[in-house]
Amino acid sequence: MSLLxxxxxxxxxxxxxxxxxxxxxxxxxxxxPVARLFQAxxxxxxxxxxxxxxxxxxxxxxxxxxxxxxxxxxxxxxxxDRRFGVRLANGQQPxxxxxxxxxxxxxxxxxxxxxxxxxxxxxxxxxxxATPAFSARRIEAVxxxxxxxxxxxxxxxxxxxxxxxxVAAYASPLPVAVISDLLAVPPRDAxxxxxxxxxxxxxxxxxxxxxxxxxxxxxxxxxxxxxxxxVAERRRDPGDDLLSRLATAADRPEGATADEVVALAQLLxxxxxxTTTNLVGNALHALLEDxxxxxxxxxxxxxxxxxxxxxxxxxPPVQLTARVAHEPVRVGSVxxxxxxxxxxxxxxxxxxxxxxxxxxxxxxxxxxxxxxxAFSGGAHYCVGAPLARLEGEVALRLLLERWPGVxxxxxxxxxxxxxxxxxxxxxxxA
Numbered sequence: 001m002s003l004l005x006x007x008x009x010x011x012x013x014x015x016x017x018x019x020x021x022x023x024x025x026x027x028x029x030x031x032x033p034v035a036r037l038f039q040a041x042x043x044x045x046x047x048x049x050x051x052x053x054x055x056x057x058x059x060x061x062x063x064x065x066x067x068x069x070x071x072x073x074x075x076x077x078x079x080x081d082r083r084f085g086v087r088l089a090n091g092q093q094p095x096x097x098x099x100x101x102x103x104x105x106x107x108x109x110x111x112x113x114x115x116x117x118x119x120x121x122x123x124x125x126x127x128x129x130a131t132p133a134f135s136a137r138r139i140e141a142v143x144x145x146x147x148x149x150x151x152x153x154x155x156x157x158x159x160x161x162x163x164x165x166x167v168a169a170y171a172s173p174l175p176v177a178v179i180s181d182l183l184a185v186p187p188r189d190a191x192x193x194x195x196x197x198x199x200x201x202x203x204x205x206x207x208x209x210x211x212x213x214x215x216x217x218x219x220x221x222x223x224x225x226x227x228x229x230x231v232a233e234r235r236r237d238p239g240d241d242l243l244s245r246l247a248t249a250a251d252r253p254e255g256a257t258a259d260e261v262v263a264l265a266q267l268l269x270x271x272x273x274x275t276t277t278n279l280v281g282n283a284l285h286a287l288l289e290d291x292x293x294x295x296x297x298x299x300x301x302x303x304x305x306x307x308x309x310x311x312x313x314x315x316p317p318v319q320l321t322a323r324v325a326h327e328p329v330r331v332g333s334v335x336x337x338x339x340x341x342x343x344x345x346x347x348x349x350x351x352x353x354x355x356x357x358x359x360x361x362x363x364x365x366x367x368x369x370x371x372x373x374a375f376s377g378g379a380h381y382c383v384g385a386p387l388a389r390l391e392g393e394v395a396l397r398l399l400l401e402r403w404p405g406v407x408x409x410x411x412x413x414x415x416x417x418x419x420x421x422x423x424x425x426x427x428x429x430a
Contacts, residue, residue, distance in 0.1 A: 027063050034062040034343060037320075038205065043418045046319065047360070050348035057354075059334040059342065066094075066322075066341040067334065072352040072370065075344045077331055079377035084323040084342065085119035086380070093117055094324055094341045116267060116380070119326075123379060126256055126264055129249050130383050133182065133242045139386045142178070146394045149177045154402050163409030163427040170399070171280040171426075172273065175391055179272030183265060184234075184241035189226055193269060196223050200266075201274045204419040223269070227262045242268070271384055276391045278317035278415075278422030283307050283396055285423060286315060286362045288408055296364050297396075298404045304397035306364050308389055309372070313350035314362045316374035319421050320345050347421065349373045403430035 027035035028042070033053055036042035042049055053060050053070035060068040069075045078084055087093055118126065132138070153173060157164050164170075172194055180190035199219040207213045231247045238244035246261045256264065287294040287307065297303050321344050325336045336342060351359035355370055375382035382388070399406070410427035 024064075030063070032063045033060060033068060034064045034066065038418050040416075044414060044416070046347060046418070046421075047351060050345055050351065051360075053345070054348060054352060058332050059336070062343070066343050067331075067336060069331070069342050069344045070348040070352075072349040072355045072373070074332055075346065075349045075373055076377060078323050078342050078344055079321075079373065079380070081329060081331075082120075082379065083325065083327050083329045085326050086117060086322070086324060087119050088324055089326070089339050094322060120379065122260075126260060127379075127383060129246055129256055130242075130264060130268070133245070134383055134386055136386065139390055142182070142387070143390060143394065145181060146174070146178055146391055147398065150174055150395050150398045154398060159403060159406070159409065159428055159430040163429055166284060166426040166428050167277065167281050167423055168425070171284075171395065172277045174280070174395055175273035175276035175388075178276075178387070178391060179269055182241065182272075183230075183243040183268065184239055185226075185230065185243075189230075192222070193273070195219075197270055197273055200270050201420050202415075202417055205417045223266055224262060227265045228258075231258060231261050231265070268384065271382065272387070274420060275317050275382070275384070275388045276395075278420060279308065279311060279388060279392045280395045281423040281426050282315045282317060282421065283311040283392065284399070284406075284428070285412065285426060286311055288406075288428075290362055293362055293364050294406075298400055298406075301397045301400040303364055304400065305389075305393045307396050308392040309368075310362060310364055310366060311392075312372045312374035313356065313359075315421065316347055316350060316372070317420060317422055318374065318376075319347035320419060321376055321380075344373075344376075346373050346376065403428075406430045 024035045024038060028039040033049055036049055037046055050070055053068060057071055059074055060070065062068055069078050150170075153170050157169055176190060176193050176197075180187075180193065185193075196219045199215050200223075202212070203216045207216060227243075230243060234241075234244040234247035238248050243261075243265055246256065246264060247258075249256050249261070287297055297307055323342050323344060325338055325340050325342070327338050329336045331342070350356065350372060353359050356366075371377075375385040375388075407429055408427070409429040412426045413424040415422045415424050
């Protein structure tokens with residue numbers, strides 16, 4: 001593409017984004033819940049929007065043309081019903097990289113060929129390749145590695161002398177190191193993962209500027225080039241790592257294509273550290289907001305697993321997902337037509353007052369209740385959920401043991417995104 005062609009494409013995209021932003025702002029001003037979730041100030045505190053939506057105890061219609069599931073029962077029903085999938089009848093995904101409806105000629109999303117973007121039977125075929133790596137036995141075997149990495153990171157920090165940004169210095173590099181080891185990515189390449197992941201993660205809310213679109217395309221191209229090279233190397237000389245197992249599966253008739261392996265590796269990278277980074281950050285932020293709960297956790301760092309579970313209920317890293325009806329489906333009292341989209345508010349389900357008493361309260365003494373939907377549900381339940389839980393538990397336990405006097409070290413900055421909820425910076429002292 002020539003420079004002139006690029007400039008013309010940038011102008012067209014800029015105009016389209018301006019139209020989409022204007023439309024979303026207008027719907028938000030009219031009170032549309034979906035539009036508000038993607039606009040300030042509502043997206044900074046979405047739980048008030050969720051609470052109002054749950055009052056109807058049924059799917060809510062948005063003027064943007066989709067249904068919204070805000071209660072636990074409705075979300076659970078949609079996620080587990082195999083009549084719902086992630087693609088439209090024409091095979092396309094319901095949203096493009098700008099956050100709007102898919103239009104003919106739109107470039108495919110970076111994760112379109114991964115588990116997140118596929119329906120059965122392709123989804124099941126690829127999932128069967130990845131699932132063994134996240135079995136209970138394999139995940140528990142990773143524990144010493146996670147503990148060693150967390151210890152090394154904490155050893156390099158001294159929050160007694162000056163504030164430490166928990167996100168940049170601990171919550172982000174920990175899962176990056178773990179997923180890099182699982183995929184056996186060379187250190188020289190893994191060093192760029194955090195920047196790539198941040199760009200791809202921000203794009204889940206939709207592209208908001210021409211500059212952001214360029215950064216996204218560059219990150220996609222760089223990441224794809226890396227994994228294409230690594231997959232080719234592992235096919236020639238496989239090891240005992242996860243990427244080698246995926247790469248060699250491409251040689252079997254029932255296995256994955258090389259493109260599918262690359263897409264799956266990208267998904268494992270993005271999900272492998274975005275979830276854990278924000279889980280750890282959200283958990284510590286919740287504790288710092290409540291001195292009584294922080295005292296409980298500090299007095300018994302063994303409660304770290306409870307901190308993880310309560311954070312997943314109260315303030316999960318992934319706030320929403322979407323499903324498409326493959327045929328007419330009745331959800332509660334609402335009839336959803338074929339190809340209609342249901343936006344499932346995962347972050348709302350954990351505070352559903354019909355399921356969790358005092359759901360708005362962060363409480364480490366809360367008795368174990370119904371399964372959290374923080375990792376989605378049904379066929380698309382997050383394959384890496386056991387690893388994220390383990391990493392979160394280890395990270396918080398070791399931090400609380402090492403820094404019993406942990407406290408705020410300055411002003412925290414939120415990510416400012418809707419789909420992924422977390423903190424851009426979280427300074428602490430100890």
